[in-house]
Amino acid sequence: MKNIDWKTYEAGKVWDELIDTENRPRPHGEQLAKLLAGMDADELASRQTAADLAIKEMGITFTVYSDETQGAIDRTWPFDIVPRIIAKNEWDTIEKGLKQRVLALNRFIDDLYHDQEIIKAGIVPQEIIASSSNFRPQCVGISPRFGIWAHICGSDLVRDRDGTVYVLEDNLRVPSGVSYMLENRLVTKRVFPELFEDYAPLPVDDYPSQLYDTLAALSPRDIEYPEMVVLTPGIYNSAYFEHSYLAQQMGCELVEGRDLYVDNDDCVYMRTVGGPARVDVIYRRVDDLFLDPEAFHPDSLLGVPGLLRAWKAGKVALANAPGAGVADDKVVYSYVPDIIEFYLGEKPVLPNVPTWRCMEPEALADTLANLENRVVKPANESGGYGMLVGSASTKKEREEFAKRLKQDPRNYIAQPVLGLSTVPTIVEKRMEPRHVDLRPFILSADQQQVTMGGLTRVALRQGSLVVNSSQGGGSKDTWIVPIDKE
Amino acid sequence: MLSRVAENIYWVGRYLERAENTARLLAANATLHLDLPRGITPAWEPLIAMAGTQDLFEAQHSDYSEPEVIRFMLGSEQNPSSILSSLRAARENARTIRDYMPREAWELINKHHLDAGERVEEGLSKRGRHEYLKRIILTTQTLNGMLAGTMNHDQGYHFLLLGRNIERADMTTRIIDVRTDGLLPLENSGLQAFETLQWVSLLRSLSAYQMYRRSMQARVRRGDVLLFLFQSADFPRSIRHNLCNIERSLKTLPNHESAIRILYQVKSRILSTPVEKMQCTPLHHFIDQVQIALDRVHDEISNAWFLPPH
Numbered sequence: 001m002k003n004i005d006w007k008t009y010e011a012g013k014v015w016d017e018l019i020d021t022e023n024r025p026r027p028h029g030e031q032l033a034k035l036l037a038g039m040d041a042d043e044l045a046s047r048q049t050a051a052d053l054a055i056k057e058m059g060i061t062f063t064v065y066s067d068e069t070q071g072a073i074d075r076t077w078p079f080d081i082v083p084r085i086i087a088k089n090e091w092d093t094i095e096k097g098l099k100q101r102v103l104a105l106n107r108f109i110d111d112l113y114h115d116q117e118i119i120k121a122g123i124v125p126q127e128i129i130a131s132s133s134n135f136r137p138q139c140v141g142i143s144p145r146f147g148i149w150a151h152i153c154g155s156d157l158v159r160d161r162d163g164t165v166y167v168l169e170d171n172l173r174v175p176s177g178v179s180y181m182l183e184n185r186l187v188t189k190r191v192f193p194e195l196f197e198d199y200a201p202l203p204v205d206d207y208p209s210q211l212y213d214t215l216a217a218l219s220p221r222d223i224e225y226p227e228m229v230v231l232t233p234g235i236y237n238s239a240y241f242e243h244s245y246l247a248q249q250m251g252c253e254l255v256e257g258r259d260l261y262v263d264n265d266d267c268v269y270m271r272t273v274g275g276p277a278r279v280d281v282i283y284r285r286v287d288d289l290f291l292d293p294e295a296f297h298p299d300s301l302l303g304v305p306g307l308l309r310a311w312k313a314g315k316v317a318l319a320n321a322p323g324a325g326v327a328d329d330k331v332v333y334s335y336v337p338d339i340i341e342f343y344l345g346e347k348p349v350l351p352n353v354p355t356w357r358c359m360e361p362e363a364l365a366d367t368l369a370n371l372e373n374r375v376v377k378p379a380n381e382s383g384g385y386g387m388l389v390g391s392a393s394t395k396k397e398r399e400e401f402a403k404r405l406k407q408d409p410r411n412y413i414a415q416p417v418l419g420l421s422t423v424p425t426i427v428e429k430r431m432e433p434r435h436v437d438l439r440p441f442i443l444s445a446d447q448q449q450v451t452m453g454g455l456t457r458v459a460l461r462q463g464s465l466v467v468n469s470s471q472g473g474g475s476k477d478t479w480i481v482p483i484d485k486e
Numbered sequence: 487m488l489s490r491v492a493e494n495i496y497w498v499g500r501y502l503e504r505a506e507n508t509a510r511l512l513a514a515n516a517t518l519h520l521d522l523p524r525g526i527t528p529a530w531e532p533l534i535a536m537a538g539t540q541d542l543f544e545a546q547h548s549d550y551s552e553p554e555v556i557r558f559m560l561g562s563e564q565n566p567s568s569i570l571s572s573l574r575a576a577r578e579n580a581r582t583i584r585d586y587m588p589r590e591a592w593e594l595i596n597k598h599h600l601d602a603g604e605r606v607e608e609g610l611s612k613r614g615r616h617e618y619l620k621r622i623i624l625t626t627q628t629l630n631g632m633l634a635g636t637m638n639h640d641q642g643y644h645f646l647l648l649g650r651n652i653e654r655a656d657m658t659t660r661i662i663d664v665r666t667d668g669l670l671p672l673e674n675s676g677l678q679a680f681e682t683l684q685w686v687s688l689l690r691s692l693s694a695y696q697m698y699r700r701s702m703q704a705r706v707r708r709g710d711v712l713l714f715l716f717q718s719a720d721f722p723r724s725i726r727h728n729l730c731n732i733e734r735s736l737k738t739l740p741n742h743e744s745a746i747r748i749l750y751q752v753k754s755r756i757l758s759t760p761v762e763k764m765q766c767t768p769l770h771h772f773i774d775q776v777q778i779a780l781d782r783v784h785d786e787i788s789n790a791w792f793l794p795p796h
Contacts, residue, residue: 059584059596235582248585258793259488271489273641273791274740 004037004044004431011433014419015163017084028087028481031198036082041429044081048426050191051081060183061241077180077241078474081192084423084436084456088202088482094157094165094440095450097349100340102153102442105170105327107343109149112326113139123342124335128359131410132329133380134173136288138295139323142312145218146445149324152211152283153442154178157454158353159421166353166418168437169333173325174285177455177475178207178441179242182249184455184477201479202452207441208249210449211283215250217445218317219280226280228252229270231260233286233302243285257286262306266313281317282307288322330379330413331357354416358409367414368405371398374414376405389465391417420465423476425458435459437467438478453478491586492645493792494579498587498595499649501576502626505569505602507657508559509622511536514691516615519552521683530555536664537567553610560618561606569622570606573599588636591629598625644735648787651735655728656780661691662715663773666708666766685711692723709762712769716761725776729753732783745786752779 011019018029025033036044060077086094111117112135118124129135154175156168185204189196212228219226232243234256247254259270260279269276284291290300295308310316326332334355337348356363358376367374370390377387388401405412422433440454456476457467467473515533531550534543539558542565547554562568566575577599584592602609602622609618630650637643665688685706689695694715701720702710718724733749736742759772 056600057597058593059581230585235578244581244583244585248589253488253491254583254585255488256490259490271793273487273489273492 003040006033006037006431009424009431009433011422014161014433014435015159015421016433017086017159017421017423017436018082019424028483029085032083032085032195035195035198036424036431044426045429047191048081051079051187052076054187054190055079055183058183058187059241060180060187077183078460079184079187080425080434080458080460080474080476081188082424082426082431083188083195083201083477083479084438085199085201085479085481086453088480090165091453091480093349097167098155098440098442098450099448100344100346100349101155101167101170101336102150102444103448104340104343105153105172105336106148106150106444108332108339109172109321109324109327110143110147111343113142113149113323118339118342121342123338124332127410128329128331128335129326132326132332134288134323134325134328136323136326138308139321142321142323144321145317148444149321150327151214151218151319151321151444153444154439154454155442157350157438157440158418161419163421165350167336167350168353169330170328170336171439172320172328174239174287174320175439175441176239176242176285177439177457178451179245180475181441181451181453181455181478182207182245184475188477199479199481201481204452207451208246210443211246212250212252214443214445214449215281215283215317215319218319220314220317221280223280227270227278228281228283229255229260229279231255231257231282231284231286231304233257233290237285239285246283257300257302257304260304260307262304262310266306266310266315268304268307268310268316279316281319283319288325291318291322328380330355330377331359331410334413353418356414358405358412358414363414364405364409367412368402371402373417375417376401376412376414379411379413389417392463392465417465420459423456423458425460425476427462432462434462435465435467436476453480487586487641489791489793491583491642493788494583495586495642496645496649496787496792497579498576498583499646499651500653501572501579502595502629503650503653504567504657505572505576506623506626507654507661508537508567508569508572509619509626510693511661511691512556512559513616513619513623514687517690518683518687521687522680526680532664533559536660537565539565539567556615557610560609569609570602573602586642587633590636591632594625594629594632598629601625641739644738645791647735648732651728651731652780652784654723655725655732656777658692658715658723658725658728659773659776659780662688662712663770665691666712666769681708682706688715694721694723697721712761712764716756716759725756726753729756736787739791741790745783745790748779748782748786752776752783755779 006019006025007023009019009023011021018025018033020026056076061075108118112129119126119129150172152175154171154177157165158168159165181204215228216226229252230243230247232240232254244254253270255270260268262268268279270279286302289296290302292303292305292307293300294305308322311318334357337352340346340348356367358364358367367376372390374390375387388397420435420437423436424431425434436456436458438454438456441451443449456478457473458476459465459467460474461472464472511533530552533555534540534550543558558565559568561570563571565571577595580587580592580595605618608614633646685708686695688711689698692715698711698714701718702714704710714721714724716725719726721727729749729752736745736749761769764772
């Protein structure tokens with residue numbers, strides 16, 4: 001059976017993370033490329049099968065909704081065994097940039113719900129906030145501990161053709177994926193142990209204890225073991241696996257809305273076998289609008305009546321704080337470099353992708369004229385829904401999208417089509433390049449912490465740039481590898 | 487612990503036990519089949535009656551043939567108490583509380599359910615059935631051992647035991663019921679000689695044959711068998727033994743008074759009733775009462791500890 005031959009690997013016109021334009025492995029990937037080249041294709045395929053089986057048996061799943069079956073399906077998590085490697089020195093810069101960015105974003109959110117200095121200074125226009133679907137007037141004047149609103153942030157990074165790493169978006173509401181990052185490492189260790197003989201990727205498994213410390217720092221009661229819970233919408237949520245995983249790893253209860261209630265003393269209690277037990281910190285994985293039927297959607301069954309009241313009274317901490325999503329808006333994203341300069345007086349370490357705000361007439365005209373070469377995204381959607389990838393669209397799709405753009409320009413931004421970098425991926429016993437992104441997670445409370453790497457998502461369909469698991473994406477283990485100075 | 491979690495783990499215990507007992511019952515019926523003289527087959531209808539699923543079965547089948555009954559009890563998706571449905575329900579309940587149980591246990595429950603589904607055709611074939619059922623029983627036993635050996639023996643564990651023991655007591659009564667009545671066409675058939683086989687089969691359905699022999703040191707007789715299965719203090723599937731286990735678990739939980747009260751009532755009925763002398767009809771009636779009492783214990787557990795309904 002034939003072995004992998006990197007000479008015939010067609011990296012294409014974009015940046016490949018492992019193999020350079022002359023089909024040589026990059027320095028940090030030499031050992032990996034050599035090891036893979038020493039295996040025949042059948043051997044490699046059998047490793048992949050073993051990984052798929054392990055994932056099925058470990059019950060690593062995500063839930064998708066399907067029109068065909070009229071319901072939710074619990075699907076196993078697609079995983080490719082070839083890891084994505086990033087050199088530690090490059091990672092250090094990325095980590096610094098992420099901390100800077102999330103710190104500035106938290107200052108920004110806090111400012112928006114207080115004096116709005118940044119608007120008074122004329123940096124961010126008032127109407128963006130006024131028209132943001134994620135600005136919560138109920139939160140004005142509230143001061144969460146440490147001034148932090150987004151305690152858990154997942155920022156998506158992509159690498160363009162020339163190797164530059166850009167921030168594509170910041171997820172400040174209920175970002176998911178971190179459990180898959182942790183599980184991917186476990187699976188790789190199970191099925192590909194010999195990889196770890198030549199490499200010592202920095203460990204990722206501190207995350208649950210870092211998350212625990214972050215949440216514990218928020219407790220309104222000064223006690224040694226605050227009662228912390230993970231609030232999930234329930235078993236049919238796409239990220240249910242992650243919710244239960246994190247609760248298990250942190251040793252705290254996984255609760256649903258019906259497990260909790262707010263009493264007359266404004267404290268939150270959970271219903272236990274031994275009677276009510278007070279809750280100090282809620283890591284909520286339920287969207288703002290479903291959190292509390294008294295304050296938001298009156299018909300939500302997922303939430304807890306009175307929860308916002310309890311939070312405002314300082315009797316319980318919510319992570320992330322309600323209203324943090326205002327900075328999730330993709331129009332706000334376009335201002336992040338200015339936001340960093342305004343609050344921190346620093347230049348951004350990590351660049352934004354050049355972004356046209358369609359609310360500005362010139363930008364709209366330019367976008368409409370160049371739709372084929374743009375990615376156009378709605379300001380407040382996540383999961384890759386409702387966007388147009390110009391280069392991969394039909395004329396009809398572009399015409400329809402143009403109509404929507406003209407109707408509601410405030411709700412859209414446009415960006416150039418980036419040449420997302422690729423990583424070799426096993427496709428029918430062959431190595432083929434597939435596009436990837438990277439989602440690191442940033443924790444903020446009394447201090448900041450960044451995951452070692454993050455979740456690499458990969459678009460498994462040839463040529464596809466959409467990495468979301470709901471749309472045919474999979475994932476890879478991500479290694480941060482120290483480079484020996486020789 | 488959370489009331490909702492207590493409820494889910496209780497049902498994990500019940501569904502796993504239901505799958506295992508159904509597997510034992512089917513295995514014993516298949517063995518009995520082989521022991522009987524040619525031309526005489528054990529009736530399959532009572533097996534369906536035992537689970538209270540006649541209406542469902544008759545809606546889909548015209549007669550009680552062996553392959554149809556086996557398929558229905560083993561692999562039917564429509565039958566909520568088939569082995570496969572029970573394992574699916576156990577897995578779904580475990581999934582809602584997978585943060586609560588040891589990771590290995592969740593993985594085994596998940597695999598147990600996947601395997602049972604993938605190999606179902608094996609279970610339906612005569613040749614593969616024995617192995618299939620044996621695997622169901624063994625995996626469930628492995629799981630019980632794993633949970634006993636790796637999970638904190640805290641309140642959650644006692645809810646698991648409560649579910650398991652209530653289901654086991656209930657299944658034991660159902661199996662006695664179906665095995666003492668209408669299994670063989672005995673009257674005026676010249677088959678009295680085979681009556682012993684019927685009692686051996688009942689014991690086998692509960693994996694009780696060997697322990698009966700050791701404990702009763704008697705040949706297999708109706709009265710002794712009934713006495714053993716209702717009142718043995720030592721045999722882990724006897725009704726009495728299960729009630730004692732339920733009592734022990736209840737006492738570890740707060741606010742157990744009303745549940746214990748009902749339990750004491752049924753326990754004293756079990757110990758004071760001369761089952762060995764009862765004929766078919768009174769015995770059947772008595773078993774009904776025990777089942778109703780077990781339902782009441784369940785209701786009390788639910789009232790005391792589970793989430794109030796919406």
